[in-house]
Amino acid sequence: MEKTLNNKAWFLVLPVLVLVAFSAVIPLMTVVNYSVQDTFGNNQFFWAGTEWFQELLASSRFWAAIGRNLVFSGIILAIEVPLGILIALNMPRKGWGVPVCLVLMALPLLIPWNVVGTIWQVFGRTDIGLMGYYLNALGINYNYVQNPIDAWVTVIVMDVWHWTSLVVLLCYAGLVSIPDAFYQAAKIDGASRWAVFRYIQLPKMQRVLLIAVLLRFMDSFMIYTEPFVVTGGGPGNSTTFLSIDLVKMALGQFDLGPAAAMSLVYFLIILLLSWVFYTVMTNYDSGR
Amino acid sequence: MASIELDHIRHAYAGPSKAATVYALKEIHYTFEDGGAYALLGPSGCGKTTLLNIISGLLHPSHGRLRFDGRDVTELSTQERNIAQVFQFPVIYDTMTVYDNLAFPLRNRGVTESEVDKKVRETLKMIDLADWADRKARGLTADQKQKISLGRGLVRSDVNAILFDEPLTVIDPHMKWVLRSQLKQLHQRFGYTEIYVTHDQTEALTFAQKVVVMFEGEIVQIGTPAELFERPKHTFVGYFIGSPGMNLMPVDIQGKNARLGSQSIALPGAPKTAGESKLELGIRPEYVRLGREGMPISVTKVEDIGRHKIVRAELEGRSLAAILGEDDDIPAEPKVRFDPAGINIYADSWRVEMGA
Numbered sequence: 001m002e003k004t005l006n007n008k009a010w011f012l013v014l015p016v017l018v019l020v021a022f023s024a025v026i027p028l029m030t031v032v033n034y035s036v037q038d039t040f041g042n043n044q045f046f047w048a049g050t051e052w053f054q055e056l057l058a059s060s061r062f063w064a065a066i067g068r069n070l071v072f073s074g075i076i077l078a079i080e081v082p083l084g085i086l087i088a089l090n091m092p093r094k095g096w097g098v099p100v101c102l103v104l105m106a107l108p109l110l111i112p113w114n115v116v117g118t119i120w121q122v123f124g125r126t127d128i129g130l131m132g133y134y135l136n137a138l139g140i141n142y143n144y145v146q147n148p149i150d151a152w153v154t155v156i157v158m159d160v161w162h163w164t165s166l167v168v169l170l171c172y173a174g175l176v177s178i179p180d181a182f183y184q185a186a187k188i189d190g191a192s193r194w195a196v197f198r199y200i201q202l203p204k205m206q207r208v209l210l211i212a213v214l215l216r217f218m219d220s221f222m223i224y225t226e227p228f229v230v231t232g233g234g235p236g237n238s239t240t241f242l243s244i245d246l247v248k249m250a251l252g253q254f255d256l257g258p259a260a261a262m263s264l265v266y267f268l269i270i271l272l273l274s275w276v277f278y279t280v281m282t283n284y285d286s287g288r
Numbered sequence: 289m290a291s292i293e294l295d296h297i298r299h300a301y302a303g304p305s306k307a308a309t310v311y312a313l314k315e316i317h318y319t320f321e322d323g324g325a326y327a328l329l330g331p332s333g334c335g336k337t338t339l340l341n342i343i344s345g346l347l348h349p350s351h352g353r354l355r356f357d358g359r360d361v362t363e364l365s366t367q368e369r370n371i372a373q374v375f376q377f378p379v380i381y382d383t384m385t386v387y388d389n390l391a392f393p394l395r396n397r398g399v400t401e402s403e404v405d406k407k408v409r410e411t412l413k414m415i416d417l418a419d420w421a422d423r424k425a426r427g428l429t430a431d432q433k434q435k436i437s438l439g440r441g442l443v444r445s446d447v448n449a450i451l452f453d454e455p456l457t458v459i460d461p462h463m464k465w466v467l468r469s470q471l472k473q474l475h476q477r478f479g480y481t482e483i484y485v486t487h488d489q490t491e492a493l494t495f496a497q498k499v500v501v502m503f504e505g506e507i508v509q510i511g512t513p514a515e516l517f518e519r520p521k522h523t524f525v526g527y528f529i530g531s532p533g534m535n536l537m538p539v540d541i542q543g544k545n546a547r548l549g550s551q552s553i554a555l556p557g558a559p560k561t562a563g564e565s566k567l568e569l570g571i572r573p574e575y576v577r578l579g580r581e582g583m584p585i586s587v588t589k590v591e592d593i594g595r596h597k598i599v600r601a602e603l604e605g606r607s608l609a610a611i612l613g614e615d616d617d618i619p620a621e622p623k624v625r626f627d628p629a630g631i632n633i634y635a636d637s638w639r640v641e642m643g644a
Contacts, residue, residue, distance in 0.1 A: 181376070182379050188372060195396065
């Protein structure tokens with residue numbers, strides 16, 4: 001086939017190029033630019049090379065933040081995914097219960113993140129908070145401002161409360177797409193409840209589950225607003241996740257160079273993990 | 289294998305009720321013989337799937353009892369009834385291999401692994417999938433998947449019956465023929481009791497020894513394909529089976545004659561009517577003879593469908609279809625005669641016998 005060549009056609013992709021340039025490429029390049037320079041304000045910059053990167057990768061503060069992030073993501077995935085599946089399995093399939101459940105499940109997702117943070121910040125306070133006050137009244141020593149473990153528990157419970165319904169809704173969507181004939185066939189084949197879950201429901205939920213895991217992992221790895229509102233990264237540095245650390249550095253200390261270097265490393269980590277997830281997902285789908 | 293006895297079965301989805309109209313299944317009283325191949329034929333919504341689900345135990349009938357070989361199974365679960373069912377859309381366990389799919393119902397019942405292996409290998413041979421044993425089931429074609437669903441039933445040697453719920457709906461036309469004949473062979477070789485639900489008359493007539501025609505929740509006729517064709521008991525059967533369906537026209541009966549408008553039609557005998565209000569004469573297009581003698585008609589359309597021609601005409605203001613050989617010509621002033629062998633008389637839609 002003869003192809004018509006017309007170089008003017010390139011102009012057709014120009015709008016997209018301009019949009020992407022202003023929304024992504026130029027800001028990113030600005031960050032790259034900062035990350036290799038040092039500044040003392042007044043728009044004066046000095047070449048710093050890879051100094052910030054070396055410093056960052058050698059700093060224990062950075063690795064500690066990454067560690068906290070990974071532990072946090074691991075814990076909330078381990079709670080939210082099984083819990084979400086369990087709730088989705090027990091949600092009604094027909095009748096008036098369906099809209100009720102769906103609305104209840106969607107509610108936490110509709111609340112802005114800083115509001116969620118504020119809700120739990122107040123909820124957990126030991127002086128006026130419903131949960132904080134009564135926990136202490138029951139003799140359980142709970143204080144998220146002073147005790148790192150309590151702070152972690154609060155942040156994790158908050159995330160589970162906020163995001164489990166996303167997993168529920170995705171799983172539910174997978175479940176309702178299973179035709180009745182499958183359950184009937186399973187009955188005829190004498191399958192146990194567990195076998196129905198393992199061989200019918202789980203395979204049908206597999207795709208949405210992978211998406212749920214990916215979304216929840218990325219989101220929790222980038223978590224900022226809620227713990228910032230509740231604990232502000234404390235007590236000490238115990239809930240200082242990467243993003244909180246980054247903002248502290250860039251805005252609190254105005255260390256643009258190190259902050260830019262950290263942004264880039266953070267970005268690359270997320271890019272790498274997304275790629276790993278994506279590859280695993282697509283291989284899992286087509287491979288076997 | 290077992291005989292299946294439907295003892296005054298009725299079903300309403302909303303639960304038992306006094307109003308007859310809510311019954312999706314009006315009274316069904318019939319016994320499917322052990323080892324028979326039956327087809328349940330009827331239009332969508334006639335209750336055939338309801339009946340099938342009652343037999344398989346997925347539905348509990350509002351009234352009546354169900355017996356397998358005389359044993360009451362009405363209260364038993366699907367699993368305990370030990371039947372196999374093939375659904376409209378192939379049901380397979382995606383993540384398992386073909387082998388594991390077939391082994392699944394056996395393993396669920398705690399059969400030993402050596403017995404499972406023997407049975408599964410046997411069944412794979414029966415359904416022609418022996419070379420596919422270790423493949424994942426998800427990549428197969430629709431007809432192979434449907435064979436696996438069937439295989440999961442066949443693998444259990446003790447099944448009471450195999451039920452088919454329009455199993456060929458999603459299969460490509462050329463594979464339909466292949467599968468249908470394989471099903472028939474399997475039946476002839478192994479003699480399962482088979483009940484096959486369909487709305488496709490060709491499927492029903494080729495598959496079954498006996499066809500059960502259902503209409504609005506009732507069985508209107510049970511018979512061999514030839515009986516359904518020659519002597520439809522109900523005008524619905526006449527109209528539903530055959531292509532085109534039976535011609536029906538309102539008549540007055542006078543002894544051995546039927547009057548249709550200004551025409552008089554000789555009947556093979558005097559119908560034993562009992563003063564019913566609506567009398568009709570039914571004749572299949574195959575028995576309408578087109579020629580130069582008889583009752584004058586006006587031809588409105590001729591459909592040439594290859595093997596033969598379908599002539600659409602009007603007789604005394606009533607539409608009439610006739611089947612004509614591919615090479616036959618239509619005379620300039622066409623007239624029709626009815627072959628007496630093909631004439632049936634219906635009173636209030638039900639066929640009446642002819643006296644001498």
